[in-house]
Amino acid sequence: MPAHAVPLLQDLIRINTVNPPGDEGQCVAYVERLLSAAGISTKIFGLDDRRTNLIARIPGRGEAPPLLLHAHSDVVGVTGQNWLYPPFDGLLVDGEVWGRGAIDMKGGLAMMLAALLNLRERGESPAGDVVLAVVADEEAGSESGAGFLVREHPELFDDVRYAIGEEGGAGVELGGVRFHPIVVAEKRAAWLRLRLRGAGGHGSRLAPPDATIARLGGVLTALSGVRLPRHPTAAADRMLAALSDALPEPLAAEVARLRHDNVRDAVPSGLPLEEALLLDSVLRHTVNPTVVRASDKINVLPSEITVDLDGRILPGEFTMAGFLREVQDLVGHDGELEVLLEGEKVPADIAEPEFGPFYECLTGVLRKLDPMGVPLPMVTPASTDARLFARLGIRCYGWLPLRLPPGSGHRRLLHVANERVPVDALEFGTDCLTELLLGYR
Template sequence: MSAPLATDPVPLLQDLIRIDTTNPPGNESACVTYLEKLLVDAGIEYQVLGPNPERTNLVARIPGRGEAPPLLLHAHSDVVPVTDQQWTHPPFEARIVDGHVWGRGAIDMKGGLAMMLSALFRLIERGERPAGDVVLAVVADEENGSREGAGYLVREHPELFEGIRYAIGEEGGAGIELAGVRFHPIVVAEKRAAWLRLTLRGPGGHGSRLAPPDNPMARLGRILTALSGVRLPRHQMPAADRMLAALAETLPEPLAGHISQLRADTAGDAPPAGIPQAEALQLDSVLRHTVNPTIVRTSDKTNMVPAEITVDVDGRVLPGDFDVADFTAELRALIGDDVPMELLLEGSKVHQDRIVEPEFGAFFDRLESLLREADPDGVPLPMMSPASTDARLFAQLGIRCYGWLPLLLPAGSSYRRMLHCADERVPVDALEFGTRCLTDLLRDYP
């Protein structure tokens, strides 16, 4: 007698969290091994692929009714580290406390993977088939550039994705609330990474003596001041404009007016006023390239003034025709031309009509209608994300990618701020809400 299918996303998520896939090093193959048993029990065919036996990817295909094109569900199995974070509950024990599953990956994005799997298993348990073939890709390495995950699959095995028209992937899953209005994001465009290393060189020396004014530590202070909290020039994109328009049409005054000013670029060159800080920073981030210093490396000797310091920065480039060169030119205007820059990682550039001009057709309409049916008080929101996901890679194959992991979250919650932070958690009820939405989508999509 075969084992019952994992149709409940909660214990499934608990099992996934307990498999430590912190990247680096990743060890995503442990997660793949766990998933293989679930797929065998469900009678689903799959392949395990990857350039590294410890960091494999899983691709499964579930036959559909042939009434719609194949649909891709993609999810990453790796998570970010918990180093130096203070957690209320251990990050890899997946405890259920106060109606929440606690743990690293609860939202980003093992919770989303659990919902996808449970939705597929529910259809199979009921003897139903999805509208079209569903391809499930569980990939490694999303949190560190995707080279061994989606990047490998798109580069080495594009045939696995032939005929796929649309894809569903992560948004981080957390909703947005403004002025008491609950928004459900549908990501239609996203930025891409441009990670750089800046090298500061100059006269070093003994720590007991006064240092020259152009020593690297003094230059470091000037660089960090120039880059911290900086707002690079504004470039409004079609996807961001549609997002702002939807917000302005829905929100009450005076918030709607502030959003309209931001959309019309009449708010001035300052952070958006009259909007809660977290949301203001989110909106402002999709109107320009962004940069944040994240890592500083120097000598480990207290009594030595270093002769060289490196600063790693996380840059995010707007989609479309912008190149890394456009971004670094704006950066040079802030820090000067005498600082060597090394490109550490560049997110894949996708052709303009695949990301900048998202498709708002029948499939997008179905995503909206499902959200309205499931949560009549909520408002679907076409969204441009300041982050980047594996969607940028699958889009290279001509697939229209959407970030759509519905979660019905408590009013006044701040789950979006938990991504990559301590005490990441997700409500049990929200997982069930998302699983129902995904099940309905798979059963009936255009």
């Protein structure tokens, strides 16, 4: 019987792999049973039995180099979110599969599995060997997942030249045009902690003007109200050019203006807010305050306050030192900056995106199966496991096609309540992956 992505996704959603703690081992066990039943051998690797990773190598026809398909099995939590349907029931409602991970990224894993199992069922082989990696921990730094595999078992990816993975939240909805993102570059994490120190006091007394709680207000205002300087990159320029070429006026002109205007302190005008913020985010480093910690006593003026900052550094040769200088200039020197995490930099020899035959193969599949859609080279403001596999010299692309209705907003449901994906989109993605596996070069 042919495999379908929908029931596979429903099963995957019902396996709760919220990270932390992850517990991805139960998801890996499910995938292992599926593949074993189809005669596909697997290997399991992990730091412990609960945080495991699966590797399967499906022999190809020898007409192309090995191709890596990587998917993470963990998901973010749902605490404090108001869901219309239970987030781990995997319900099918009005032609959509609901649940945490529907798009990020158990939906992608389901499409990969369906494509591979259907080829097996039909007795067909992919153009080259396919390495499937189902990995843990992507949502919390990848230490137990792709980081572990790349560090401890690089031999698993010998001879792999290209990789397909998630899009990292990329996606543009403008002008009624259906864009299919192909992520060719991504930013890397630069997580910081800003520490403010000063005299504390009793909560019953007026706080002095230089109290830490007063200074916190100035810091948060600076971080939330001003953009960091803009830095041009070839990948972002190509993205904007392709986007402008595909859009009707006046949107085309507004996007074209982004290629040349150095907008620092205002949201780009003339574009819908969501799209304006996304595009502006890949033209500069970004930093956002996300966690504030102070006293846990209501009657105490805190003597120390920390603010955790989610920073993202543009792809290329930009450094943590340069990013820190920009953040320090923004918040002033009233406080200490500590680096909590620096994301891996893509090696210099493959840092620039490659738009050669494999990229053309990706766009060709999209144009064949969706003539009305527009393939779009994207820089994503997020980071994925691609940054780790790239350290092995693998060219990585974020490419999990979903034929979504323009303006549907499904790509904005990552990490928020009511995440869901249309059945038609899953079937389209499965067809695209199948076409790619059979004909890539």
